[in-house]
Amino acid sequence: MIRHSAAELAAALEAGETTSVALTRACLDRIAEVDGSVHAFLHVDAEGALAQAEASDARRAAGETRGPLDGIPVAVKDVLATEGLPTTCGSRILEGWVPPYDATVVTRLREAGLPILGKTNMDEFAMGSSTEHSAYGPTRNPWDLDRIPGGSGGGSAAAVAAFEAPLAVGTDTGGSIRQPGAVTGTVGVKPTYGGVSRYGLVALANSLDQAGPVTRTVLDSALLHEVIGGHDPRDSTSIDQPLPALVEAARAGASGDLTGLRVGVVTELGGEGYQPGVLARFTEALDLLVEAGAEVVEVSCPTFVHALATYYLILPAEASSNLAKFDAMRYGLRTWPEGVESPSAEEVMRATRDAGFGDEVKRRIILGTYALSSGYYDAYYGQAQKVRTLISRDFAAAFEKADVLVSPTAPTTAFRLGEKLDDPIAMYLNDLATIPANLAGVPGISVPSGLADEDGLPAGFQVLAPALADDRLYRVGAALETLLAKKWGGPLLDRAHALAEEAAR
Numbered sequence: 001m002i003r004h005s006a007a008e009l010a011a012a013l014e015a016g017e018t019t020s021v022a023l024t025r026a027c028l029d030r031i032a033e034v035d036g037s038v039h040a041f042l043h044v045d046a047e048g049a050l051a052q053a054e055a056s057d058a059r060r061a062a063g064e065t066r067g068p069l070d071g072i073p074v075a076v077k078d079v080l081a082t083e084g085l086p087t088t089c090g091s092r093i094l095e096g097w098v099p100p101y102d103a104t105v106v107t108r109l110r111e112a113g114l115p116i117l118g119k120t121n122m123d124e125f126a127m128g129s130s131t132e133h134s135a136y137g138p139t140r141n142p143w144d145l146d147r148i149p150g151g152s153g154g155g156s157a158a159a160v161a162a163f164e165a166p167l168a169v170g171t172d173t174g175g176s177i178r179q180p181g182a183v184t185g186t187v188g189v190k191p192t193y194g195g196v197s198r199y200g201l202v203a204l205a206n207s208l209d210q211a212g213p214v215t216r217t218v219l220d221s222a223l224l225h226e227v228i229g230g231h232d233p234r235d236s237t238s239i240d241q242p243l244p245a246l247v248e249a250a251r252a253g254a255s256g257d258l259t260g261l262r263v264g265v266v267t268e269l270g271g272e273g274y275q276p277g278v279l280a281r282f283t284e285a286l287d288l289l290v291e292a293g294a295e296v297v298e299v300s301c302p303t304f305v306h307a308l309a310t311y312y313l314i315l316p317a318e319a320s321s322n323l324a325k326f327d328a329m330r331y332g333l334r335t336w337p338e339g340v341e342s343p344s345a346e347e348v349m350r351a352t353r354d355a356g357f358g359d360e361v362k363r364r365i366i367l368g369t370y371a372l373s374s375g376y377y378d379a380y381y382g383q384a385q386k387v388r389t390l391i392s393r394d395f396a397a398a399f400e401k402a403d404v405l406v407s408p409t410a411p412t413t414a415f416r417l418g419e420k421l422d423d424p425i426a427m428y429l430n431d432l433a434t435i436p437a438n439l440a441g442v443p444g445i446s447v448p449s450g451l452a453d454e455d456g457l458p459a460g461f462q463v464l465a466p467a468l469a470d471d472r473l474y475r476v477g478a479a480l481e482t483l484l485a486k487k488w489g490g491p492l493l494d495r496a497h498a499l500a501e502e503a504a505r
């Protein structure tokens with residue numbers, strides 16, 4: 001049961017072949033079985049999930065089912081506020097904090113009837129590409145437990161890849177949904193900026209953050225996106241427009257016909273620095289799109305080579321200002337400085353922030369406050385904002401020539417735990433291909449492209465679309481999924497399943 005897609009499970013519920021309680025229990029059993037080694041979850045809410053599942057079954061019996069995913073369990077990244085459930089953002093500074101309210105995304109999951117299994121592990125405050133910066137220990141990739149599951153949303157991706165949950169929610173500020181998707185063989189979507197509410201999402205960088213679906217199939221992502229997306233008056237950057245028809249686009253794309261679609265290959269998002277196997281799977285996928293009727297054009301976005309540098313000024317600037325609220329006074333951790341009899345508020349603040357934040361968080365606070373300081377503001381933050389505009393213009397020009405843009409999602413397959421932990425730049429480089437979309441606010445999807453190295457690890461194919469055209473991601477993603485399934489002969493994740501099974505023994 002746990003290996004089925006959410007769409008299949010929904011059909012089974014509809015047909016009366018199973019119950020939400022049975023599905024939820026199966027996920028909880030699976031978590032109990034494998035999460036000791038995978039560590040995708042920071043908190044599991046068995047009792048709450050089962051109560052929500054019972055309520056879903058009761059609704060179904062009364063003919064009051066709320067929507068296609070009513071009764072399907074979901075896991076939520078620990079950066080989204082959940083009333084009554086701990087929300088730590090992978091940080092010691094929020095250890096034990098239980099929010100008094102739900103993020104809008106969580107409210108929508110509850111209203112649509114999805115039992116919430118628990119909160120998934122992440123790099124501290126979503127800073128990282130490996131989940132190793134979590135203060136609670138890393139998540140492991142179910143494909144190979146010595147490897148990273150990507151980050152910062154490695155917990156959500158691993159939970160889905162290890163069949164602990166059919167669906168999960170992640171957040172993507174520079175690639176944290178798409179890059180984990182690529183290295184765990186799952187599907188991940190970063191919606192258009194403003195397409196999913198940020199209310200109750202603990203901000204890393206407000207102008208870049210977007211929550212989105214993490215699933216095993218493209219259709220499942222579309223179904224989940226329709227639940228969590230759409231206008232929210234509580235988020236001032238939320239787009240006041242209906243979502244495009246995402247599920248319809250996924251279903252249409254699944255036929256594998258892309259006649260007339262113009263696909264732009266971005267010169268700057270490939271080549272040097274990308275693993276040969278990752279590029280080989282990318283090229284093969286491209287050939288399949290051509291067979292499906294798409295026209296491939298080469299597009300150049302010259303400013304994309306500055307995207308990483310731009311991001312690592314804008315993100316730390318916003319993050320340093322956001323993280324100022326963790327002051328030991330209002331909520332979260334409070335650490336008393338050692339050997340000081342009656343410490344001042346500032347001394348408590350300093351001791352708390354020293355004990356509560358990890359190295360990567362401190363690094364970015366320093367970087368951000370420096371970039372924003374009055375003498376350097378124009379030289380760093382101001383310049384970065386200008387380059388950001390140029391990146392958006394490159395996107396606009398590219399979308400004149402192509403309906404969607406494509407690239408490998410991440411430059412390599414999953415690396416080993418510890419391999420890049422002491423080298424921040426090497427860690428940052430994982431997001432080379434995903435960051436431009438966040439800077440410009442455009443949507444992107446990562447779809448598994450096949451196994452890309454001698455160890456049989458997966459890679460991802462990224463599709464980017466113009467802002468508000470998220471439906472194109474689903475059309476192309478679903479087509480690619482259909483075409484690739486023919487080549488690879490069934491779900492790629494079967495291997496991960498076997499490995500996670502082995503690991504549990």
Ligand code: GLN
Pocket residue numbers: 126127128129151152171172173174175176177204315428431
């Ligand atoms: N890895 C990137 C970073 O460390 C992206 C993080 C994210 O998308 N949350 O900032």
